Amino acid sequence: MTDVTSTSAILAAREHQRSASRIGWSWLIPTLYILFLMVPIYWLLNMSFKTTNEILGGLTLWPHRFTLASYREIFTDATWYNGYRNSISYVTLNMVISVTAALPAAYAFSRYRFVGDKHLFFWLLTNRMAPPAVFALPFFQLYSAIGLFDTPIAVALAHCLFNVPLAVWILEGFMSGVPKEIDETAYIDGYSFPKFFVKIFMPLIASGIGVTAFFCFMFSWVELLLAKTLTSVAAKPIAAVMTRTASTSGYELGLLAAAGVLTLIPGAVVIYFVRNYIAKGFALGRV
């Protein structure tokens, strides 16, 4: 008995040594990678706190004359802060529409066989593959024709083109991980389908719904080509306000940088909330 414990103790100690030596160098790779990711972001941040003179005057590694002037301009100018409001409103709208529509569809794909299911699933995915550049002009005509041009709803609906298929794909992955016996037991217990779905099934895949909402947010927030094509004044997203300012008022790098920094914040907040599910989420629930 003592022999066994001592052998396993030696094994454990050896293992400890080995893993310690492995940790010795392996932390370096992620650290270098994160450093590589952060340097350009630091440069943007650095630029946003500088005066225009300092930016154009030459290379400085940190702001020598620290100023919040660029941020002040953004928060006092209506075109700027309305841009944020517009972006947030169509992104939220899109998130709600996509997840709501995708929930029953994903359930159908994960639980039932029906005529043409595989073809339908692939057809949905093809829309995730459609280059937005292909759709820019027809979308402009379509949404002008139905009188939705330059509204957040137009952008929210247009982004459904790639977000709904993605939402179905991710949710289907998470739902397939829930054993079918749970559905059957609930039906035997006398639950109706809507009651079962809302009361039992949705709480079971809550993390999947969160992750899906995160992805809809992400792809709607980062897309610009369609958002820019479908808006002119009233619903212009922040990202499009940036390009306009950059091209018309010349070289206002400080302002551009400050606006850029502000677009990072919503993303960072959202990542923080889903951090524990993020890896599984990126695998679309299929690991």
Place this chain on the structure above:
Amino acid sequence: MEKTLNNRAWFMVLPVLLLVAFNAVIPLMTVVNYSVQETFGGNVFFFHGVGWFQDVLQSDRFHAALGRQLVFTFSILFIEVPLGVVIALAMPRRGVWVSVCLVLMALPLLIPWNVVGAIWNIFALPDIGLLGHTLNAIGIDYNYTRHPGDAWFTIILMDVWHWTSLVVLLAYAGLISIPDAYYQAAKIDAASRWSVFRYIQLPKMKRVLTIAILLRFMDSFMIYTEPAVLTGGGPGNSTTFLSIDLVKVALGQFDLGPAAAMSIIYFLIVLLMSWVFYTLMMRNEEQS
């Protein structure tokens, strides 16, 4: 999972079907409509048959853009996929550092694409950007707005910066799903680091890596905003990828017929290649 046959499931799919059909079928029909018509202005159109398709397929401009697109897509796949796997293997498996790594790594994925272009635009400026200034200071004549090679270097570096994290997160998700028992068994067999990777980790990552390659392929083939902001397709046409060329033709020159024909050919190429990837992925899934 054994699925039951139930054709009423179509009703559950209906909302998605209507939503996507509205956004996909109507615009696609508009594009098809334009692609077979010719106009001399004044909103008068007449049938042109497959003329535009022949023009596009024979034009050197389209071939050049397609060639640049393929070089770009395959370069970033060859860099990002191995790099992402290496980083995922080196990441800590538990503890507080996991969250820190994941949050910081995911950050570039949530930056609006034109802001990504703007960040690199500022970062790579030869006189006042850190990257451009440093390269010039160590004696490399670097200017991404003037030298095509530098423009390519900057765009590829930007894409690696932007998207490698996606591969890392996917590979990492695959790795943490491997039960500890597998590693213990490997230890008993005194397996080398390489055989652990080759026979345990790689097979377990196969599925998520296929998703990674599929997503990276589709998105890099559609890339528009980032290079448009960074280089605008220049210098000259050296970084004009398919989407940039398409927007130039459609919204710049307003040549609707050729633009529509080009859209359809472009879409079919993406579709065909994605179908190949998708079929391979599904076959893998059925095997496992």
